[in-house]
Amino acid sequence: MNTTIREMLFLLWRSKAAFFGLFVILLFYIVGIFAPVFATHDPIEQNIDQRKLPPFSEGYILGTDELGRDLYSRIVYGARVSMLIGVVSVSIALVIGTTIGMISGYLGGAVDTISMRVIDIMLSFPYVLLTIVIVSLLGSSLVNAMIAIGISHIPRYARVCRAAVLSEKEQDYVMAEQSLGAGSFHLMFKSILPNVLAPVMVQATLGFGDAILSAAALSFLGLGAQPPTPEWGLMIASSRDFVTSAWWIVTFPGLATLFAVVGFNVFGDGMRDILDVRLHD
Amino acid sequence: MKVLDVKNITIGFKDRFGFTPMVRDLSFSIDKGEVLSIVGESGCGKSITAYSILKLMDPHISEIRGDGLMFGERNLLSATESEMQQIRGKNISMIFQEPMSSLNPVFSIGAQLTDICTLHTGDSKKQAWQYGIELLKRVHIPSAGECMHKYPHELSGGMRQRVLIALALVSPSLEMLIADEPTTALDVTIQAQILNLLDELRKETGLTLLMITHDLGVVATLSDRVMVMYAGRKVEEGSLADILNNPSHPYTQGLLSSLPIKQHERLAENRPMFAIPGNVPSLKAISEACPFSDRCDRVISECKQAFPSEAAISDTHRAWCNVLDEGIKDA
Numbered sequence: 001m002n003t004t005i006r007e008m009l010f011l012l013w014r015s016k017a018a019f020f021g022l023f024v025i026l027l028f029y030i031v032g033i034f035a036p037v038f039a040t041h042d043p044i045e046q047n048i049d050q051r052k053l054p055p056f057s058e059g060y061i062l063g064t065d066e067l068g069r070d071l072y073s074r075i076v077y078g079a080r081v082s083m084l085i086g087v088v089s090v091s092i093a094l095v096i097g098t099t100i101g102m103i104s105g106y107l108g109g110a111v112d113t114i115s116m117r118v119i120d121i122m123l124s125f126p127y128v129l130l131t132i133v134i135v136s137l138l139g140s141s142l143v144n145a146m147i148a149i150g151i152s153h154i155p156r157y158a159r160v161c162r163a164a165v166l167s168e169k170e171q172d173y174v175m176a177e178q179s180l181g182a183g184s185f186h187l188m189f190k191s192i193l194p195n196v197l198a199p200v201m202v203q204a205t206l207g208f209g210d211a212i213l214s215a216a217a218l219s220f221l222g223l224g225a226q227p228p229t230p231e232w233g234l235m236i237a238s239s240r241d242f243v244t245s246a247w248w249i250v251t252f253p254g255l256a257t258l259f260a261v262v263g264f265n266v267f268g269d270g271m272r273d274i275l276d277v278r279l280h281d
Numbered sequence: 282m283k284v285l286d287v288k289n290i291t292i293g294f295k296d297r298f299g300f301t302p303m304v305r306d307l308s309f310s311i312d313k314g315e316v317l318s319i320v321g322e323s324g325c326g327k328s329i330t331a332y333s334i335l336k337l338m339d340p341h342i343s344e345i346r347g348d349g350l351m352f353g354e355r356n357l358l359s360a361t362e363s364e365m366q367q368i369r370g371k372n373i374s375m376i377f378q379e380p381m382s383s384l385n386p387v388f389s390i391g392a393q394l395t396d397i398c399t400l401h402t403g404d405s406k407k408q409a410w411q412y413g414i415e416l417l418k419r420v421h422i423p424s425a426g427e428c429m430h431k432y433p434h435e436l437s438g439g440m441r442q443r444v445l446i447a448l449a450l451v452s453p454s455l456e457m458l459i460a461d462e463p464t465t466a467l468d469v470t471i472q473a474q475i476l477n478l479l480d481e482l483r484k485e486t487g488l489t490l491l492m493i494t495h496d497l498g499v500v501a502t503l504s505d506r507v508m509v510m511y512a513g514r515k516v517e518e519g520s521l522a523d524i525l526n527n528p529s530h531p532y533t534q535g536l537l538s539s540l541p542i543k544q545h546e547r548l549a550e551n552r553p554m555f556a557i558p559g560n561v562p563s564l565k566a567i568s569e570a571c572p573f574s575d576r577c578d579r580v581i582s583e584c585k586q587a588f589p590s591e592a593a594i595s596d597t598h599r600a601w602c603n604v605l606d607e608g609i610k611d612a
Contacts, residue, residue, distance in 0.1 A: 172382040
């Protein structure tokens with residue numbers, strides 16, 4: 001197992017882009033988890049005298065927003081929110097989607113037909129629209145936004161997992177283990193699952209970026225995080241009126257979102273190269 | 282005492298057009314401690330027969346019909362999937378022809394062995410690990426303790442087949458082992474080692490062995506009795522000596538005459554080697570006639586009417602043919 005991890009790290013190091021992606025992701029996570037250490041001010045403390053200060057003035061590295069809150073600290077705390085959104089919504093989608101895909105691919109027949117038609121119906125809605133519909137049904141809040149994003153990400157995991165299971169279940173070892181007395185549950189979740197994780201994990205890494213972006217979009221529309229939560233999308237939304245007068249308030253949260261999403265996408269692409277055996281040699 | 286008694290089963294595949302039988306009206310039995318070999322060329326239904334005993338084929342597309350598949354007192358034909366799970370690996374286990382792909386690539390040998398051990402014996406992980414090492418020693422794997430930590434890709438084909446045999450032997454209450462062409466994918470020296478191992482294990486434990494093969498060399502090494510199948514039908518059955526020394530069905534005779542070792546004369550005279558003319562009929566096109574009638578040089582009109590009835594040659598030796606004669610014909 002150790003050799004496998006070391007080999008993967010080596011391959012990551014060789015693919016510079018993926019390594020950069022990993023670095024960015026880790027940076028955002030560290031900043032998010034230890035936000036109180038990195039932040040210089042309270043992210044929701046307002047200071048009306050010091051509104052819209054430009055960057056590098058009076059101890060505010062990135063300046064202040066329209067209510068005089070420290071922009072840098074808000075972005076730091078925003079990382080915590082965004083990374084949490086990534087973890088929660090990807091976990092929801094990953095667990096439910098993989099389970100559906102596994103059962104559907106393994107059992108086939110009517111179960112497969114029904115679950116895949118449901119997935120088709122979900123896919124026939126534009127992704128953003130589906131998310132908005134679910135949030136509207138659940139009510140606007142950050143938690144509901146995460147659940148909505150998770151649910152609307154389910155189809156992609158179900159499809160990827162099902163496709164991998166369809167080819168994997170024909171492998172000889174599946175019948176061999178079955179002939180030794182392994183039951184369906186054991187075959188699905190102990191024998192086949194570890195063998196189909198690679199494409200699913202690639203999908204999950206790419207999904208983090210999507211989830212963060214979607215959450216920012218929902219917050220921008222007022223359906224996600226509610227003020228005064230330091231959420232990047234919300235920060236962009238509330239400051240878009242000042243884009244000509246105080247550019248920094250809208251630019252820095254935007255840049256933070258951009259870097260986080262690019263980090264996850266680049267890392268996901270790199271993971272695909274590393275985990276896809278067909279691309280080796 | 283019969284360990285397995287197969288009574289008149291027909292195995293086939295279903296599709297929207299109906300039921301296509303692949304194996305027809307097959308009956309055979311195996312006594313305790315006996316080695317029965319099923320011989321026949323590719324596509325004659327040997328492997329399907331083996332899978333059917335453990336009901337490993339997808340029930341959505343296949344069906345087993347017949348009077349009974351008696352394993353001891355139990356009729357496996359009416360056993361449910363969960364009852365079959367209790368039997369698979371515990372009372373009957375199986376080894377496959379492709380050792381390269383029959384082990385799960387993401388788990389170490391030890392993990393796979395302990396997994397199956399805990400499934401059948403209820404041992405703790407630690408006991409199962411020790412038992413796994415013992416099993417690997419029994420199948421003559423050098424430095425068994427080290428092997429437990431290895432992954433399948435780190436082992437050679439012969440070693441993997443040994444591991445698969447060890448996996449099949451996990452259960453202490455194992456009564457029968459089905460070996461589906463266990464040596465086909467291995468090179469000749471390794472084949473001999475694996476056959477010796479199987480022979481040794483059956484002598485030690487009195488294991489009943491059902492051997493599926495197309496290799497007459499394997500048959501001669503290991504079997505007590507031999508059953509010859511052709512296009513889904515049993516055409517001849519007898520003791521090893523019956524089949525090798527006194528083959529009676531034209532197909533068996535043709536098979537034995539095709540062995541390179543019997544062809545010195547032809548080779549000396551620069552004549553091409555003997556082969557049975559024609560090809561195996563498509564299983565979809567098989568009628569009630571004797572399936573071999575199109576390729577048989579002794580065919581008579583009755584052969585085209587119906588499948589021949591049983592003809593007893595001796596107490597142990599039977600063939601299903603209208604035109605039996607004695608000895609191998611001079612080809």
